[in-house]
Amino acid sequence: MLFNSFPFVLLVLITAFFYYRKMLLNYQRQILIISSCIFYAYGQPLLLALLLFSASINSIASYYVYFETNNFRKKLYATVGVVFNLLVLMYFKYIGLFVSIIDSFTNVGGIGELFVLIPLPIGISFYTFQGISLVVDLYRNNGEDSINTWHVEKKFSKHFIDTVFFISFFPQLVAGPIVKAYQFYPQIKHKYFKDIEFEKSVKLLIVGYFFKMVVADNLKDQTFWMTYPYFENLSSLNLMALLFGYSMQIFADFAGYSLIAIGIAKLYGYNLSRNFCFPYIAKSFSEFWTRWHISLSTWLKEYLYIPLGGNRKGNMKTYVNLMLVMAFGGLWHGAALSYVVWGLYHGSLLAVERFVQKNIIKIKNPMFDYLKIIFVFSVVTIGWLLFKLPNFDQVILYVKAFFENSSLSINKLSLLLIACYSMPIVIYHLSYLSYQRTGKNYLNNNLVYSVMFFLIVTNSGSSGEFIYFQF
Amino acid sequence: MNSFIFSFKNIKVILFQFCAMFLIYNLYIGINQPVILSYQNQWQQNYAAAQGFIYDKKSKNVIVGSSLAARIQKKALVVGFSNLSFSGGSVLTGLEIIKRSDFVPKKIFVEINTIFREQDIKMLDSLFYPIWYKVKNYFPALREKNQPLNLGLTELKSVYGKTHEEHMKETRNQRVYETALKLQKAEHSVEQKDYLNKLEQLKLLLSYFETKKSEIVFFEMPVEPVLTQSKSMQHIRRVLKRAFPSKKVITSKQNYNTSDGLHLLYKDAFAFTKEFNKLID
Incomplete structure (x- = not known):
């Protein structure tokens, strides 16, 4: 969905209408997640699953990174989170390039054509980087004195919703700015119409x-x-x-x-x-x-x-x-x-x-x-x-x-x-x-x-x- | 709360000034109806031609084609013609525009050189976008043709632009011609493969107009002789003969000079238009 299209303007207005309803105040994140899904699925409906899968893995990895007390396991979860994001990025974005390089050396030919069919999910470079930022920020910043610290919700379901929201927030989903987790999470709270600038x-x-x-x-x-x-x-x-x-x-x-x-x-x-x-x-x-x-x-x-x-x-x-x-x-x-x-x-x-x-x-x-x-x-x-x-x-x-x-x-x-x-x-x-x-x-x-x-x-x-x- | 009210005041001023400018500009365009002589790019020119047809006067004869037929000179053409030939465009787009405009021309002249080029869905969607399509009817300032910069360019062109006589003296750049012709030769050396669905689309559109009593006339724009005899052109003629056996194709009897193998030079386009008048008579 292009920013300069009518469907987008409509989406922004309808979202804002529901977002600031008093009775829906507790569901603001969910409203934005739904809008983000509509925004993303408008162009690539199937690849929405990848976005949600990526957000889910990041929420699990980051949750364990934050609450794990054993340093070795903490590092392990963080590594898994980072490697997962890099693998997703490499598979969907760079596999074609790697295979064509291999093709040109081996002269086998034809392998590359298989990978051409893999679509490039819009915004993948942005949301995988945000995923890495989440896992790394939580791995690094669990000390009370750090300015980059925020408190992860103890209840996993809440952290899950926060993470899906962070990864999929539609204004910056497809082309940034790349939001760092420590900049975004502390902002997640109830928002009121009167506070809009x-x-x-x-x-x-x-x-x-x-x-x-x-x-x-x-x-x-x-x-x-x-x-x-x-x-x-x-x-x-x-x-x-x-x-x-x-x-x-x-x-x-x-x-x-x-x-x-x-x-x-x-x-x-x-x-x-x-x-x-x-x-x-x-x-x-x-x-x-x-x-x-x-x-x-x-x-x-x-x-x-x-x-x-x-x-x-x-x-x-x-x-x-x-x-x-x-x-x-x-x-x-x-x-x-x-x-x-x-x-x-x-x-x-x-x-x-x-x-x-x-x-x-x-x-x-x-x-x-x-x-x-x-x-x-x-x-x-x-x-x-x-x-x-x-x-x-x-x-x-x-x-x-x-x-x-x-x-x-x-x-x-x-x-x-x-x-x-x-x-x-x-x-x-x-x-x-x-x-x-x-x-x-x-x-x-x-x-x-x-x-x-x-x-x-x-x-x-x-x-x-x-x-x-x-x- | 105070900051909210204060903020909104500035927004109101911006909106008010915008509305004033927009209304004044619309009035100016509506009353003066300036003739636009210069466009910023070929796509804008395509949109302007299409919107001119959709919103303004429609002629009983319509030409549909690509940049080749866009060279047909209005000055030399007999009266009563609209030209829906689009640079980089397709006859299928032109035919669809006529259809969606709910207009039935007396004759439709279809250029065959690029007849199996893809229909421009993006352009059609943009031209007939719901609501917006109607709004542009009442607010001419929203049409591509009437962009403020085009008014400025038209002024500049009327002062510094070339006259008809100067255009008639134009010659081609030999280097550009040779490079482009080389590319065209390579492109024309193979038959077009993915033409079947476009042929089906064409059949549907033409039968729609024929049931409405429009007469369909095929014509071929003159290009370099080496391209006229190319594999791809021969293939197009063969396919059309099979699909529309009763239809003749109007072709030029003369040789013309092109700037790049395909597009006629100004004076040649002028001469061809005069010949075209006779051929369709």
Whole structure:
């Protein structure tokens, strides 16, 4: 079910209607679970069983992890929980890739075709990561002094409902933000209509839908021509503009989704963590990853990078850890080698940056800061090519076409449209830079929201799925 | 509670301003009925053509086809034609749109070059979405054609765009032509396999119109000679002859230049349209 569809709007409204009935106050979680099941089953009815199965296993594993007093058994339950989530993810998402790699080495052929039939459950990468977070958080945090501690319900049935709710909560089910258990569980309690932050919620929804329907969906119709073989006959300038447009599109699409998810969760009284914080004003690659897909980068940091040793075991180990974590992060996005390459690309950027920052004198100049922003944005944008063209050969062809097609005629209309639809994202980032300097947010104005709302209704692009749904 | 009331006040202002803008824009579109000359992309152009047919004046003759027949020049075409040819689209989509619009044309001209292309269900669902379909009838600002940016682009085009004479002088880019033709040759070298269900769909739609007394005319858009004689085109002609033995296919007698092997250059499209007028006479 798409966020920008009538059935979804209807689902949100009907859910809210029942959710805030006084007589149903004790059943709020159950109401949201039912809505989440409808939301998920709308597109993939059979795979709802997998989601519920996954939630059930996670609730059992986490329950035993929390209440087990024997350390060995506690560790065992936690390991079982983590391994279960990883196996589910590997089977449904990566089996095709593994088998095709084996196929190419053994030359047997045909085995891969069997696995092509396995459907990719929407949101699997998100909800398995949340499952891991639940088990690991409870394994780590049973001390009273930890800020990440919450109390698991003694009665299993209550914990079970909490867990199914946590895993399946529909605003963030299919594309995040990835909610960590310690952020979500303490929020589970009775919610009242009078406590809804309406203004915040509505504003988030307007910006989110504007990013998705006006910016991303319109840019999508331009960046369609980046696919093979269409790009082969485009001029160098158009190829560059398309890549820039795709960079804007992927941000608008994903940030838009996250804002809608956060806005809708707020309608039910839940605060989801921020997923984007003006990533294209980052002055370094490490800063970029504190601003882009924050819920994933913090997940990777907390559950992978730090357990691997982080930066505590010398420079060489730190570089290796960075590469490993980013390669894993790349693979998380999709079962294709180009995603691993994308992850390694970012991993090496982080490693090189770390080396340079340690060994080269820092220049303190405001102009240099702007140059750094442009540099980081450009390098990140080049990396998106690996997202748009998951076939690595096509990436090479695109780059080749960029250098060879300078004499081809320029499609001015395409340039103009990319500029028009990228403008809101550029202004959005620039206004934040100005806010940092002056403390004034010129965009937080009712008229700006009204204009965005007007453009959502009158100037949306053709409806398309969110890019991150495929992950 | 206070914060709730305060919050709602701002929402009211946003809603009020939105409603004002929306109503003014609707009035502007409704009263001025601006002619849109430029679209943002081919999909939007497809939607605009379809909505133009659904909500505005319908002509007694309708062309259904793909991007090939979309090149037919309205300026050169005899009056009384609607063109439901969609870039990347299918004749099945065009026929379904006519059917769902409850309209019975006198003649339907069906392009055969891509006749077994899949019907665009997404487009049909979007065009005829319950309630929304009716709402768009009363609020023209909601139609794709009337997007605010299209008004701006039309203004720009009327100032900086090419004139008819300039379009007539356009030549093809030889590199683009050769690359695209190579791909087209490969694509046309095999017969289409999954055509049976589309043929069934076509039979159903055509018999629906024939029972309503519409006349169906097949025509073939001119493409590069090497593609005209390709395996896939020969296969299409064979299948159609078997399925509709009584129907003739109108074909051009002349050779035209294309930009990519398939799509006619502007001046050639103009010349073909004139020939088309004679062929259908």
